[in-house]
Amino acid sequence: MPKLFFQKWLPSSEKIAKLKLMKVFGTRTLNPLLWYVNRHAIAKAIFIGTFWGILPVPFHSLFIVLSILYFEVNLPIGLCMAWLTNPLTVVPILYLGFWFGAQMYHVKMINNEMLLGVLHQMINWLRNFGHGHIDFHLAKILVSGLFVEALLCAVLLYIVTHLVWRWMVIKKWKSRHKKG
Template sequence: MPKKFFNKWLPSSEKVARLKFMRIFGQRTLNPLLWYVNRRSIAKAMFIGTFWGILPVPFHSLFIILTVLWFEVNLPIGLCMAWLTNPLTVVPILYLGFWFGTKIYHVHMINTDMLLGVLHQILNWLKNFGHGHIDFSLAKILVSGLVIEAVLFAISFYLITHLLWRWSVVKAWKKRKQAQLSNHEINKSL
């Protein structure tokens, strides 16, 4: 069941290979392993896409593609997970990253004065064309927390994918077995 769903839903390798930004990877994107749909390939792609998708790095789609090419897992699923970070999710992702960071470094959660102070430092730095001091302690807290968050969510999505895939296969087996029993009983009665 999940395999049929993904095969119907995913675009063809030729269609993706024709995209402008995919041309830099050449024929590597046509590797059949990047388009193979099975539980392991999809789950690993979910892990890779979730990890890079949560980290607020520029060009995270490029990192997803490079990692997917390295591990030879499903490319479209990995790229779809890049959309985890979007205007609706960025605030909760950053907040949770700060929260994890404060737990790692045993500091209190940021407050309004701290944020205004950092904003003032950044504006002063921009106004003076890169001269000035910026306190990077908040950045250290945020980045550490985001890495922990990315790893935790990637592992969670990986495990959830395995569990849902397994559940749907078992459900399909039971349904097929029930249909076979029904057909057998109908044949007996005839």
């Protein structure tokens, strides 16, 4: 059953509470609801972790923990979803986010000239220690697209979690009744 799998796999509340990030929140991380394993707690934690994990915000783990403390869902699963954005996935995530943004604003995808222009602006901005012009038109497209991507992926994984969990429970139930 999925519940048994998660209970074996997840670390203890004491182990997580000892992490530097968790010490900021004190004893609130020892709340039993943050360690409860059921279909709803896991699915909501996956939604929260996926949403904040895809968005390009600094310290997204902090936002995940704050959301999980507010909604009182499974803390370790939510934090694991923060690893969605890593060096291997960041390029596809950014590309898909820009694609969604381009569709929303009815603009063409970025081409080589536009990419070189943005790179040139960034180099000049760095050379002048933060002074200079940067065209934030592309940033607006990217951030809007990433928000839509984060929301769509979070909803999709939330639904998939519910469906897979239910399928596994039904499968286990049927196999028990065939034996008995």
